[in-house]
Amino acid sequence: MAAMSYLSVIERYHEYEATVHELMESILTGIADAELFKQPKVDVKAMKGIAKSYPFVELMYLLDGQGLQISQNIAVVDHQIELIPLGGNRDRSQRPYFINRDESDGVNITRPYLSNASGNLCLSASLAIYQQEQKLGYLVVDVDLTRLIEFMMGDSARRRVTPAFKAVYGVIVAGLFVLVTVLLWTALRDIYGLFTVERIGQDPLQPFGIIIFMTLALAIFDLGKTILEEEVLMHKDIFRHSSTRRTITRFVSTILIAISIEALLTMFKASLGEKQYIEPAIWMMLAVVGLLVGLGAYVYLGAKAEWLLIKTQAYKSAKK
Template sequence: MNIKEIDEFAEVRVKARAYFCYILSRALPNRVPNITLSDLKVGLKSISKTLKNVDAMFILDAKGEQVINTISMDPKYARKGMGSNRSARAYYYKVIRDKRCILTEPYPSIKSNNLIVTVAHPIYNEKGELEYIVCVDIALSNVLRMVNPSSIDALSGKSIRFIYALFTLALGFVALVLFVKGVVSFFSMGVHIENIDIKHIFESTILLTLSLAIFDLVKAMLDEEVLGKNKKDHESDIHKTMVRFLGSIIIALSIEALMLVFKFALIDLSKLLYAVYLILAITALLIGLSIYIKSLKEKPKG
């Protein structure tokens, strides 16, 4: 059972119901005199041409008894089921209760144990009396492919996940290289205090800070885009990652600016202006980050 699929279905459920119910209502006769099973079978053929990935189609009478054998390309479903009583199924009593076309929540198929949904469309005679219920079973993964092409199970979704995985791997390698370089640079000075160079400490700190910033970004990409984790406060997690990433960059730039100030103050005062420009850029980043955080706090929830 794929939790991500269920979450995706919850997001597109209204659109899915509207789409499938439109297909069924267009193909099936309704509220006309003398509706026969032959008329409905013709409609099912039309539906099967439009929806090519359905698992099964069948028809119930007003009491919930299946009046034709199941229509399916799968031999486990096909030409079986006539006479079965389905009045205890959720799609039957939902149609009876709502008196309209319905789309069920995902549930495990008895035969395949895969998650499926059922579209159930009531057929009324000219007097408004229920005659039949046309039911179409569709695998949840196929529903997402039809209604939500960017689904993680669709081909485009898998391609995007693969591309994100490559970027995540590359950025993870960059973070690892920066981390190793920072650690090696620090310990290359030895354990004696007299050998410690302040410049090397600053450089190591910058490398480790950048490594941490990239690692945060990699972790967010891995969770959200590659593994497809769907957290309750998804938007908040993205904002936190962005703040941490920008904060780490600002810290690294601040250390670099401090190093430049010390360096140019000792060797060439004329170049001190470049350090001032960098400090002004850092200040602008800080102001921008402050405005961003303030806007998040003021954003109404719900």
Template sequence: MLSKDIVTYSRIRYELRAYICYLFTQNIKNYMPGTSLDSIIYAAKKIQNEIHAFDCIYILDSKGNQIGENISYNQNFHHDEGENFSDKAYYYEAIKEQKCIITNPYPTRFDGKLVVTSSYPVYNDNRELLFIVCIDIPLQEAINISSPSRFYDIFANFSIVMYFCLSTMLTLISILLFIKGIASFWTATVHFRSFDIKEVFESTILLTLSLAIFDLVKAIFEEEVLGKNSGDNHRAIHKTMIRFLGSIVIALAIEALMLVFKFTISEPDKIIYAVYLTGAVSMLLLGLSVYVKFAYGAMDRDERRN
């Protein structure tokens, strides 16, 4: 159950972060003159009235020491005033990013249940760090905030089943192509004296397509069924797409080469079709190059912004 919650959280993490950061930014104005602890406490209590699904709200100073009392509905969940949190991820990540952040799930020291912490650094008008406001939210409550619909779990499970079935069918297709490619290669090997280069080309194309489909299945299964790459690891998806498209380009290039040999020997008047196919392969290769450039460029820009 815990692993399922973590996978679900990885999918809704950005929605949760957007919501919590909205609460912070709407109630706590940054880079303002005259920012005081009392004003931050007042803003934290306003946040308390807007969101009830939390364990504790507390304020740290620039050194990571808690100042002021906890704001909490849970009497068993509290931090001590003066306690230092400078070694916590939600402290140094907020300082590093200089904006609202949210952590991965981690067990609390009070009852061992998984929680996530969102923190928001507060600066004065001279851009000097004054406070860091933190809010601890139980993992299950965090999931409920971003997926309030009662149909969410049903739809999520249905999607997993559908992707599993599609992955299974594509895997069978990949296996069939692989078997057919091996059979074609074996036939060419057994009848070596009447060797037909067309059979070798066809075998190569079938094996290449089998590899491309298998790579696609692997990405779909890991992303949608196992949830391994959810949320942060978009590079894995783009890498798989590049490998898939690259395999298709290779298969078409082999087909074009085979047509060149065939038409050169038997039907020279039709060699223009091989030229057309070669031109199409070149355009696909050019398109793939553009895709690689813009996809990774966009991801790098997003990483710098986030």
């Protein structure tokens, strides 16, 4: 459950681009006021309201008609408003939101870009402010695109408790790795016992017990590795069926490998004269085939359902 990757953020932005622009327009329209230009600083009170309602807003400032910044930067850091005087008198006439200003008198919104300050993907939106048909300047708002996407999808609360989830998963994975260590130690001890003089040739099936321990260690390690990657290291988009399908596929694949090896070992035991293992080996092989067929059907039907869902959403968007 790591933070959204840049690729995921861009995909979501293109999916909801029209909605993102509508939200940005409503924010700027709501706070745009000629009174902002009559004060030496941007209205901090207005910015506090914006920061409380829209936690993805990062920065706000004013430009004159030539693109020169005439106000301090008002930044939102950890839900607190901070005045940053570094932006005053800075020439921003080459910024995309200023260059494209003549295309429309409404809100101009840039394409996603990497912020020099935070290194995150962000958007900048600007709106020309008039008083009695005289242009006073531009109001500019910068937003964190990742947090904007999370806000729109109702995922902000989960993001706040994600560190706690990661800690729990980390403890579980650590416990699994401890079990792997114990199993490997047991297997290595038995391997050493195979070479002692008094035990050579005593039990021809003893190596199979060692293989079982190592197979279990492999399966548990692969399970812990899957949990670590899926729930801690990688971003998991719970709103996409493909993410859940990927997790289930990896988990069932781990079980398939473990059962297949156990079935093969049981079959070997039967071939060495232990006839009572023939029926369990056959049932385990059938279980492997059933799991494999079920997994294939699940992956195919899940992918088809997601494709139909995407196609339906695209059709609805085209009709609008």
